[in-house]
Amino acid sequence: MEDLINKLKVAIIEGDEEEALKVTKELLERGIDPKLIIERALEPAMKIVGEKFEREEYFIPEVMLAAEVFKKVMEFLKPHLGQEVGEKSKGRVVIGTVRGDIHELGKNLVATMLSVAGFEVIDLGVDVSPEKFIEAVEKYRPDVLGLSALMTTTMIEQKVVIEELKRRGLRDKVKVIVGGAPVTEEWAREIGADGYAANAYEAVRLVKKLLGVE
Numbered sequence: 001m002e003d004l005i006n007k008l009k010v011a012i013i014e015g016d017e018e019e020a021l022k023v024t025k026e027l028l029e030r031g032i033d034p035k036l037i038i039e040r041a042l043e044p045a046m047k048i049v050g051e052k053f054e055r056e057e058y059f060i061p062e063v064m065l066a067a068e069v070f071k072k073v074m075e076f077l078k079p080h081l082g083q084e085v086g087e088k089s090k091g092r093v094v095i096g097t098v099r100g101d102i103h104e105l106g107k108n109l110v111a112t113m114l115s116v117a118g119f120e121v122i123d124l125g126v127d128v129s130p131e132k133f134i135e136a137v138e139k140y141r142p143d144v145l146g147l148s149a150l151m152t153t154t155m156i157e158q159k160v161v162i163e164e165l166k167r168r169g170l171r172d173k174v175k176v177i178v179g180g181a182p183v184t185e186e187w188a189r190e191i192g193a194d195g196y197a198a199n200a201y202e203a204v205r206l207v208k209k210l211l212g213v214e
């Protein structure tokens, strides 16, 4: 199994979609838990891609290619993640990546895991303005609002959204959670968010805790 996990990691890093899907299929056929595939292959692969980008071994086209393969593998895995069925929605979550930021993989992963866990998720996409977040809170009345930011330069937008919620008298109507690679627990506290999670699994735990559901 280690061998296949490694192969999948390499395929994503190299942007080889055909190989990545082939290996993913093989892993599933061997009964490997898709969550483990995400945790052990997909996430580490993007981490390595990030490091290569930092070292200037990779440039935007290579990163984009790897991201596309990541998305394709996620789409392939989604139906295998299972779904907690037979009960009503555990709560409603609106999620999006903040203004000026087009990174979507982490936000998508959080959205997928929450929906698998039985939450209704409304995904507003990327580069979402504070106005759009506010509109969505007014329209959907979610229990939780999730704000993703992947850059130190866009993190501040999480604060802008929270301030805007306050200004409109909506802050106490919704729990706000924040995440993304540069975001920390401390930042979350500083901007007055209700919670922070470092990854998609923790995000599910956090939302359950905030809403008091299991």
Ligand code: B12
Binding pocket: 043, 046, 047, 049, 050, 051, 053, 054, 060, 063, 064, 067, 100, 101, 102, 103, 104, 105, 106, 107, 109, 110, 145, 146, 147, 148, 149, 150, 151, 152, 153, 177, 178, 179, 180, 181, 182, 196, 197, 198, 199, 200, 201, 203
């Ligand atoms: C892939 C990638 C891209 C792709 C994105 C493709 C796509 N469709 O999403 C492309 C090529 C488009 C891209 C573009 C750019 N990128 Co880029 N990118 C990355 C990279 C390599 C990986 C990000 C990723 O997808 N990770 C995988 C996912 C699964 O992890 P994640 O996003 O961290 O999400 C997890 C957690 O953070 C958490 N989480 C995430 N969101 C949320 C939300 C909530 C509510 C919660 C609770 C949790 C949570 O859970 C997730 C799942 O476990 C990072 C490197 C890095 N270290 O992050 C750089 C990185 C983020 N990019 C960077 C930069 C600079 C850029 C560009 C400006 C480059 C340029 N010169 O054009 C542009 C910016 C475009 C823009 N305006 O947004 C920098 C940011 C530096 C900074 N200022 O902080 C990084 C850190 C790379 C670097 N070291 O320089 N990028």
